[in-house]
Amino acid sequence: MSGAGITLAGLGLPAADLAAAGLAPDAPVAGLTADSRQVKPGWVFFALKGVMDGAEFAPFALRQQALAVVCSAPGAETVRRLWDRPAPPAEALPLVVVPEPRLALARAAAAFFDAQPAVMAAVTGTNGKTSVASFLRQVWEGLGRRAAAFGTVGVEGAVERAGGLTTPDPMALHALLAELAGAGVTHAAMEASSHGLAQFRADGVRLTAAGLTNITRDHMDYHRDHADYVAAKLALFGRVLPEGGTAALNADDPVFAQAAALARSRGQRVIAVGRGEHADLRLTGAAYHETGQDLDFTWRGRSRRASIHAVGGFQGENALMAAALAIGCGEDADAVFATLPSLRAVKGRMEHVATRANGARIYVDYSHTAASLETAIAALRLHTPGRLIVAFGAGGDRDPGKRPLMGEAARAADIAIVTDDNPRSEPPEAIRAAIIAGMAGADSAPDSAPVEIGDRGEAILAGVDMLGSSDRLLIAGKGHETGQTVAGITHPFDDAEQARAAVAALDGLAESDGQEGTAP
Template sequence: MTEATKTLGDLGLTARSMREATITGLAVDSRAVKRGYLFAALPGTQVHGAEFIGTALDMGAVAILTDAEGARIAQAEIGRADPAVVVAADPRQALAYTAALWSGMQPEVMIAVTGTNGKTSVATFVRRIWQELALRAVNVGTTGVEGDFETPLRHTTPEPITLHRVLAEAAEAGVTHAAMEASSHGLAQRRLDGVTLRAAGFTNFTQDHLDYHASFDEYFDAKAGLFARVLPEDGVAVINIDDPRGVDMAAIAQARGQGLITVGEAEGADLCMMAQRFDATGQEIRLRWMGRVVQMRLNLIGGFQGENVCLAAGLVIACGGDPDHVFAVLPRLETVRGRMQLAAKRDNGAAVFVDYAHTPDAVETAIRALRPHVMGRLVAIVGAGGDRDRGKRPLMGAAAAECADMVIVTDDNPRTEDPVSIRAEVLRGAPGATEVADRAEAILRGVDALGPGDALLICGKGHETGQIVGITVYPFDDAEQASVAVAALDGRLA
């Protein structure tokens, strides 16, 4: 997969004074440096990585990749150890290309999808469609690497060294197709810049991550980088044209000469969702592609899941998939873990669903999308994460209060913030909601409130299996807790 050593020249890097060095590995964490490594000292939001150059050199680093500010910060340490120093205007982008050259392999066909909501579902659906077409495939993102090669990940879009190592390992294992989630953080930090994409997708754009991005415009620009910078000019952009910012994304793609497939309910969409009909266990959708109309059943809850399937189908077609074969396998798609997942069902017929909705738009969309599948009342449990965008908290509460018949506000990864204060901010948008601090108790009370035909939607954690309090992660799984609550209340526990 990777050679034992590479020179700076092999990695596309030029050091000061044309110094050369033989590199045995790459690291962005000084604690991971070994003898012969190149250490990437990157600018951070709180501290510059150059502060750790001394440690990296003590650990055996022979080359440093940084920017002019980093070289200035570590001038004394660099003078003492005399490593090869590569100064780049954009060291994050330089690291991305370096990591790609170091690992040397990736699956032959790759796509990436960005947007505030729906990335995991779309990437997973793309992978599953490819697998149904007898192709070896993976999806890479929030749920780790899944499919014909599997490994956990710490971030939706990993830093470049990890990303390219994983892609190379997948390719070595025989994976030919990969679908990636492209987070705004990952795009802003150039983590995907060394990945060669065949196509890229855009789902939607709503408020999130304003704790990281200085403004809504900066957040959009980060997302737009997928089309403005990462997707090559001969790639294909697949855009949800129903989203208000879809037109802007399409314009960016067209300005670069990329191919364009538009998806949505709009009459002029290339892949048009003409109609949807819902029932208790799924939906039927009617699509039009190149003048041909097809209709199929999806065993998926929520109208937005139909939209996600369409975007996924568009991405597979953009990569050369035969449309007839793609449409034929769509009915076999199953719910993505933690995305409108049916977690449990009460003896009276009431259903409990778990969803990753953790933004105002996602909460509103999820509840409204569930409504056509429910004959009775709809109960929603919401919370907001600590150390994250505070501005969205009352908006999440308001979205739940407006769309659900009953709302319970509880904790959701409070991290280092006071959970009482977080709940109070959510409750500002939902003044009539019930406050239950303990998440397990909130789920139990929500399940207990369900009558025949009712449904409970537990928003926020989705696939996650831990609750972060302070800096400790305690085991917690919404779907598992829902099953326990139903079993306890319906007398199924032995």
């Protein structure tokens, strides 16, 4: 752990609050944690309230010789109530009372590790975060920068690591930023989830620019309502991105006006990205082919063209959002646009994973909401001469309201195979029934009613088997994930591997031969 020589005052804790807790501002800090089990002498414990109330564990932290406990006013009352051994008067307990302990932890972690790449950008939105962050990292690399991107699929670029949380907790986040800086990374792009923003995880990151891709229904298992979800996303601009930063915003999204007004009220430069006539970086047209697309766009009134090796219209929009962020971080626009032909799709995001012997292509995408599934189907349709087949499901123990909406979205495919995603603790057949209910009562897909195959491996095999030479198969929902959780147990499962195995089995190829189509 870093933090050599840092003091309580150096963590950004107000001097008045330290004095009220009987603490010396120049007291040295040995470490920080929100887990009482990790506390060692001289550490500061942050009592966070979530599923459990961290204040209930503060007495244990104090007995482990914590230097201080940072908590809310109600948390302080809990600590005093639970303090059950002979001790100094309650007011002498080293409790630093702050309005928001999570925010205090984020700022303290930034100060404690005290190292970040010089140029940082964050991207939020319901869909596209991973692709935009990856594209931005690739743009920077094309410009000769030592760059990295991190989020849902892990860390990629100059430093590589497997995936975890979209936005890590502040300690893990700032430890990673310090590691990247130590490895010579000068430019880094991060994903900012609504959970992470609502929990202040990204606060303390010194951002140069931030992007908003879109906002549609998602995470209603966590947020009170859609307005709460929108507010969490916009906190990236209202709280995290500093004055003078650049906000790259989707000009076609319904919340654009709200987001732009918020950004401008804080003195941020706004770059509007989209298809509308008021966009600063405007996508005016695209020609789609089997392995990618040719983009026509304008910047400051000048028409330009670039080809990218990524399938799906939304990937063109993601590429331009990444370009806007690079420009917002100080790069020359012409140099940025020159890097676009080198972009490649990120793992699990409209990723071409296999090709049948007859030429039919198979794609894996992370689309797991109604809006993202609708977008993915429409995007792949542009690259599909024949039938478009989709295999998808919905997760258990999550927003059940989106299941019929996903079924409705899947009607846009020619054939829909309803299968299991991550049922978690719920009965898989109940989830599938809710999806299929959303497909009823309207014009169904041209070929047939939905095909229900619970076993995801069998569903993928069936989809691959249906493919004619001009058809395409979209396997949606899990993307880069390498496990499937059923009845509380996570089993190894990779959509891409399953697709390649199905091609090998049906076409009589060695499985390695089935991978010849994995690169766009």
